[in-house]
Amino acid sequence: MSTSASASPSALPANVTVISIHPMYSAWQVVLAAFLGSALGAGWLIALNYKRLGERTNARIAAVLSVLVMASLIAIAVVRGDIGEWLMVVPTVSSGPLTRYLQGAAYDRHVGVGGTRASSWRAAGVGVLSLGILFSAISGAVAISLLPKAAKLAVGDTTVFYTEGVSRAEAQSVGETVLGRVRKDPAWRIEVTRDGDRPVVAFIMPEETASKYSVRERLHRFAEPLSHEIYGDRPVDIWLVDRWFRPYAKLTWEMRDQ
Numbered sequence: 001m002s003t004s005a006s007a008s009p010s011a012l013p014a015n016v017t018v019i020s021i022h023p024m025y026s027a028w029q030v031v032l033a034a035f036l037g038s039a040l041g042a043g044w045l046i047a048l049n050y051k052r053l054g055e056r057t058n059a060r061i062a063a064v065l066s067v068l069v070m071a072s073l074i075a076i077a078v079v080r081g082d083i084g085e086w087l088m089v090v091p092t093v094s095s096g097p098l099t100r101y102l103q104g105a106a107y108d109r110h111v112g113v114g115g116t117r118a119s120s121w122r123a124a125g126v127g128v129l130s131l132g133i134l135f136s137a138i139s140g141a142v143a144i145s146l147l148p149k150a151a152k153l154a155v156g157d158t159t160v161f162y163t164e165g166v167s168r169a170e171a172q173s174v175g176e177t178v179l180g181r182v183r184k185d186p187a188w189r190i191e192v193t194r195d196g197d198r199p200v201v202a203f204i205m206p207e208e209t210a211s212k213y214s215v216r217e218r219l220h221r222f223a224e225p226l227s228h229e230i231y232g233d234r235p236v237d238i239w240l241v242d243r244w245f246r247p248y249a250k251l252t253w254e255m256r257d258q
Helices: 027-052 056-080 083-112 120-146 168-179 213-220 223-229
Strands: 151-155 158-162 189-195 198-204 237-241 247-251
Touching: 027 056, 027 083, 027 120, 056 083, 056 120, 151 168, 158 168, 168 189, 168 223, 189 237, 198 223, 213 237, 213 247
Parallel strands: 158 189, 198 237
Antiparallel strands: 151 158, 189 198, 237 247
């Protein structure tokens, strides 16, 4: 006896064979999707197979787990610096045996009673689409990993971030020096860091805010009091950075009189 899947097979009598009215993907096609799109591609097809068998809960679990596995592999790859091995080789090698274990019997039964096989081109398309998502996720992970790991403190309404190699006392002094000259202004956000051996004080603000020459000139004037009061008359650079601490303007000490 045959029927299309509208409920989980576990809810049907033992003598009922579930045949998906939709094509199912083979373990080989899941491997293809994994080769092209890592764990996300493999999980996508496994979830589709479960959905076509009427096992919607398992389909959701497979989809969620594929995203979590992909995120974990990205994290490992970024930390270890071996993206190819962790993101492509591991899912490709493991996805075939896993698919056979989870869905092999259902797939063989599906094909054996006349169910159709899914297109390998569609499997490849899922893999390519997953690859695009994967690259976007990797780009985001790498960008986050490159952000400076900054501690912070409050000086009045001003927030001062400071990176490795900068003491809390130095950051406090920079905040007090800046705040002492802009008391009538709104709260500032500042980062104290280093460019090589040179001290850098960065003002965190949108690029459009600092686009005017007058604004940049005003901020550049902080270099001399900071140099004199905190850094023993050493050169100090003023940077303008976005909220991700990415510099979009570097006002060096030597540019002060230009």
